[in-house]
Amino acid sequence: MNLLEVEQLKIWDANTNEIIVSNNSFHLKQGSCLAIVGESGSGKSLTCRAIMKLNKPWIHQSGEIRFKGEDILALSEKKMSKIRGKHIGMIVQNGMRAFDPSSVVGVHLRETIAQHFDWNKKEMEEKIIHAMESVMLKNPIEILNKYPFELSGGMLQRMMIALALVLEPEIIIADEPTTALDTISQFEVVEQLRRMRDRTGCSMILISHDLGIVKKIADEVLVMKEGAVMERGSTQTLFAEAQHPYTQYLVSTRLALSSHFKKIMEERMLIANR
Numbered sequence: 001m002n003l004l005e006v007e008q009l010k011i012w013d014a015n016t017n018e019i020i021v022s023n024n025s026f027h028l029k030q031g032s033c034l035a036i037v038g039e040s041g042s043g044k045s046l047t048c049r050a051i052m053k054l055n056k057p058w059i060h061q062s063g064e065i066r067f068k069g070e071d072i073l074a075l076s077e078k079k080m081s082k083i084r085g086k087h088i089g090m091i092v093q094n095g096m097r098a099f100d101p102s103s104v105v106g107v108h109l110r111e112t113i114a115q116h117f118d119w120n121k122k123e124m125e126e127k128i129i130h131a132m133e134s135v136m137l138k139n140p141i142e143i144l145n146k147y148p149f150e151l152s153g154g155m156l157q158r159m160m161i162a163l164a165l166v167l168e169p170e171i172i173i174a175d176e177p178t179t180a181l182d183t184i185s186q187f188e189v190v191e192q193l194r195r196m197r198d199r200t201g202c203s204m205i206l207i208s209h210d211l212g213i214v215k216k217i218a219d220e221v222l223v224m225k226e227g228a229v230m231e232r233g234s235t236q237t238l239f240a241e242a243q244h245p246y247t248q249y250l251v252s253t254r255l256a257l258s259s260h261f262k263k264i265m266e267e268r269m270l271i272a273n274r
Ligand SMILES: Nc1ncnc2c1ncn2[C@@H]1O[C@H](COP(=O)(O)OP(=O)(O)OP(=O)(O)O)[C@@H](O)[C@H]1O
Pocket: 013, 020, 038, 039, 040, 041, 042, 043, 044, 045, 046, 047, 056, 059
């Protein structure tokens, strides 16, 4: 069953009339992970924000985006805010931007959860702490009382995953969730994303420049270039026999980068085990 169906999505800048994404169609199967890869500026983030209906007002979109058969582009903002977080969650690249800088992170978590559930204070606290512990955030109460700038990028990323564990959305959109992190934190966040899928059975859209991560988590891959889909297929097939020259280029250069990543990881493990 398709949980999400994107049909003929077109995105343009109403200020300049520039078409940013054209005729983008793809499906996300229940329980599956779809990776979107492609060069910088190819429209990956705008596509994801279109699904959440979170693009800037001058960024317009047409086409259909069906979540469980319902066209979400036709929904009112009120109805859409009930879907965001609870049914479709997003984990972004820069954790610092996802949290309100003027309050401690616990406030954001509690407010977001309270929008969707009628839990009492104790119940909510238990769920938050349990989720934080399961993504290896030690001393959760202390962390909940910290401001975003007091936490590392890896910790903020894990806070977003913990929030998703509490809300249990059917779809998680992770837009370069590891790009801003150092190698060790990247490795850990990827593990947490993988474990979240195992635990909740959620579907995932993963945007990543790191094809090593894509290979590890994704079932299917969509390759974008200049706002259009170049190629799509199962992860295995695409890596083994990329058809389009752009995909072949991407696979060859990015895998070279990934093996560099692996080498650094191995070296770090050796040092840690000494
Ligand atoms: N708020 C905006 N207003 C106008 N144009 C925008 C806006 N955000 C993005 N764009 C343009 O849309 C195009 C696609 O941007 P998008 O952020 O989706 O790319 P991307 O594939 O996610 O790139 P990256 O890999 O660097 O994150 C870019 O050319 C960008 O300049």
